[in-house]
Amino acid sequence: MTVDKKAIALSFSRAAPRYDSVAHVQRQVGEAMLAVLASEPAAVASALDIGCGTGALTIQLAPYAEHITALDIAPGMLAVAQQNDQQRVISEWVCADAERLPFPAQSFDLVFSSFALQWCDDLSRVMADVYAILRPGGRFVFSIPVENTLRELKLSWRKAESRYHHVNDFPALAEIQGLLDVSPFLTLQLQERLDVVYYESVRELTRELKTLGAHQVTSNRTHSLTGKKTLFKMMSNYEHFRNHQGLLPASWHYCVIALQKPR
Ligand SMILES: C[S@@+](CC[C@H](N)C(=O)[O-])C[C@H]1O[C@@H](n2cnc3c(N)ncnc32)[C@H](O)[C@@H]1O
Structure with a gap:
């Protein structure tokens, strides 16, 4: 998958003001991530949140780091995160691409990223860059959706129209495991999780994905080419x-991973 970074930045910037009202799954994922941090509660000197979004999780890094940097590719997300940071716990705001991290080697003790790295072209490159910017002993804690995420939507689209790709391809768990196997990081934790969200209607789900800003990539921008007939078929x-119970499920299959750079 080649990712259109400009489209992603635009889509998330537009979504930013309403993102928190629909980020139910992201909040659940965030809780699992924070539980991983709580297992080693001593505060470190500096932390980076990659793909901070509206900052809901970034702010909660406060007990774990003295100096917190929030990074996102979408200026609109950073603007909302700045408004949300009323206690001023975040020290630095950076608008940049996770695949071009603008930091010198060994700048951070903790790198955190929740549900953002699936929009990168090359996860192995991000892992290598994060390894470089971490100090020895530093941790990289991240979550990422994997293969069966939104499988119901994917299958429904595929049966309605096979020529277009309507739902993002998330990496296979085996692919992630393969990256961990060859990386110099030590794997502290690899949790595989499944959250299912229920909807009254498909429209409710697709509207929510749109509000999250995720529709741009999950739809592969083919909606304009997709007729109403195909949409109804889906x-x-x-x-x-x-x-x-009369409800439609939407599966979110994801990993929460904690890695450590050897001392
Ligand atoms: C689903 S949101 C998650 C936000 C937040 N981490 C949370 O859990 O609520 C994904 C975020 O990643 C950002 N993002 C996507 N691709 C990125 C990239 N290549 N570099 C930096 N940020 C990126 C988006 O702008 C968006 O704010």
Whole structure:
């Protein structure tokens, strides 16, 4: 997948003001991430949050680091995060791409990233860059959606229209495991998790993805080429997943990973 970074930055900037109202899964993922940090509660000197979004999690890094840097590719997200940081716990704001981290070697003791790295072209490169900017003994804690995320939506689109790619391809768990196997990081934790969110209608789900800013990549920008007939076909295919409570599931399959640079 080649990622259109400008489109991502624009899409998330537009989504920023309403993002928190629909980021239910992201909040659950965040709780799992913070639990990992709490397992080693001593505060370090400096932390970086890559893809900080509206800063909801970045602010919660305060007990774990004295100096916190928030980085995002979307200026609109950084603007909302700055407004949300009323206690001024974040020391530095950086608008940059995770695949071009603008920091010298050994700048941080903790690098954190929740649900952002799936929009990078090359996760192995990000891991290598994070390794370089961490001090020895520093930790890299991140979460990333994997292969079965939004599988119901993906299957419903595929049955309706096979020529276009409507849902983002998330990396396979085996692919991530393979990257960890060859990386110089020590793996402290690799949790595989599944959260299922339920909706009354497919429209409710697609509207939520749009509000999250995720539609640009998950739709592969083919909506303008997709007729109403195909859209209705997809929605009718999704109905096969309706459960006994009359609700439609949307699966979020993801990993929470804690790595350490050897001392
Ligand atoms: C789903 S949001 C997650 C935000 C936040 N971490 C959270 O958990 O609520 C993904 C964030 O990653 C940012 N992002 C996407 N690609 C990025 C990249 N290449 N470099 C930096 N930030 C990126 C987006 O702008 C967005 O703010």
